[in-house]
Amino acid sequence: MLPTSPTFKKNATAALTNAGLQRALERTKPHFQQRRAAAVAALPEFEQLRETGRQIKNHTLQNLDFYLETWADNVTRAGGEVHWCATASDAREAVLRICRRAGALVATKGKSMISEEIGINDFLEANGITAVETDLGEYIIQLGHEPPSHIIAPAFHLNREDWEARFRKAHTDLPADRVFRERRDLLTEARGELRQRFLAADVGITGANFLIAETGSSVIVTNEGNGDLTQTLPKVHIVLASIEKLVPTLEDASVLLRLLARSATGQDFSAYTTFSTGPRRPGDRDGPEQYHVVLLDNGRSAMLGTEFQDMLRCIRCAACMNHCPVYGAIGGHAYGWVYPGPMGAVLTPTLIGVDQAGNLPNASTFCGRCESVCPMKIPLPGMMRHWREREFERHLTPAFFRRNLGFWAWFARRPATYRLAVRAAARALGFFGSGRGRFRRLPLAGSWTGGRDMPAPEGETFFARYAREGRRAEGSGR
């Protein structure tokens, strides 16, 4: 996928005036936030689980080489095969090799963000293999040839009429005059169409929410059951997973699973949480004959030991984007690559370069809600700040911002001058704004006031007030 992150500002402007998207955002935002809040409130141990989850992931990352080798040994022992891939291109080639060896023409797919990251669908298509997304949301966006706009609700930006139009265009085997009375009719039609694909597929490709070192298992979490059909019916199961999905034991996974669904959809537990360990065993009447894990690094090992290491704790629940005012205003596509929202603003520059994605960590109000809802306590705003620093150091920040930052820095390093200037500005603004209490327009800040009013200061600075109140407090003997 060719990133459009460099044109983030343009994308965001277009998103703000996209009526369909805005309708979808209005509908979706409160839904996710309320459901998560209710699920968290119903589990008094949630905070304790968050802290334990954070420690489990930190422990795993500190010993990642050990746990990866243990996990890989256990996959092999169960009859599976691990394909270590340093880059996205290695991973694409590995998947193609497995498909070719199996003589595959059709691959069904469960939902996987790694699959988006490495762009496997287009690659397989170019090599004569049809990849069929089976998660309902992924299926509809595949029909529209667009990327997901959210990591767990990939098609939230579409409205019912979009679904109907795409189904009519794609499912030409069905009567053209059929009527969709309710959402259920759409679901039933997709179920029928995809059931045939599940049965016809030669290869099933899924992601992994976790890899378990102790047992060599991969774990998927779904509500539809599509991931399970994908990995159960075809002869070959390919798991796409990145190195940071690892946890030591089933008990560790249980802690993280208690956090995942609640943070994501506000469910206590998703409908299907499935642990896969190797291929079909002797006596089994179903299940794949081959089990492969395509294990991807793609820049993640380079995050270890840096200020971005904490990002590797991410379990892809999407709570950060569901609570982000910026994401809530523009949706996911504006971010221009696979991972949107706060987690994307931190991860995308690591994966495609800060020169491509430097806009993303700047698209933040630093309100801190993402960090406060993150089940893994990832300091997302802090890491966005690190990216801003790196962007500045590498002279990627536009000249206009650099000049203004330089101007501000000059004052900030001279406290007396700074206070003098602020006092003068506060007085002037207080004088001119005393009538209405706010400014509709301000010189040099036209684009800021273009979207909101600036409240007028009362004429006194914080420092002056603080000094005055402090004196009074001392005077009263407190």
Next chain:
Amino acid sequence: MSRALILAAIRRNLHRGPLPADQAALLHARLGAHPRGPIPARSRLPRAEQIALFVRNVEKEFGTVVRVAGPETVPGAVAEYLARQNLPSELVMAPHPELIALPWAERPLLHLRIGRAEATDIVSIQHGFAAIAETGTLMLPSGAERPTTLNLLAETAIVVLRASRVVGAYEEAWDLLRAERQDPVTGGFMPRNVMLVTGPSRSADIEQALELGAHGPRQLHIVLVDDEGASIAT
């Protein structure tokens, strides 16, 4: 060789070489001990209440439960459910000895096929290995006696579960699996597949409105068999 490259990169960035033997031994010990995290208090209940919590949670997640007094009444309960739901009396059933031993002959109108499910099956009967009260979740490990397709392909999935197999938390269900299974292939306890199932299949992908019956079963019905005597009488 990518494996060596990736491991070397990890060690380089963690500023160390391969773990010294004593540290690796500590990690092996942690794997062996598999310590538990915090267990939510909600499932720490007396037996009868724990089972009631399981039932409540299944129903909250759109599953249904019928409680029967003993194994001999299971075929009757299944026949009754099928009739009430207006479902056909052809069933595919897991080749599990406990299920096969049930007195199906008393219900001659039920047509049972034993084996894995096919796409044409409308109703399946699975054997429940264990269940978790905390969230109303079934644990269904795969095996010759418990094919995975029975959890997925039919529109209506029925699971027969003994009440004594209901535990409070996931960790207790893992303990059962660790204690009771030994795999001839791996020497470990994990079968090829373990499904934790909480209610029927669903999707909220269309306008974030929940609809049941996405790709898996539209209905999940649990026949809960009282094998603990008075303890589950409520």
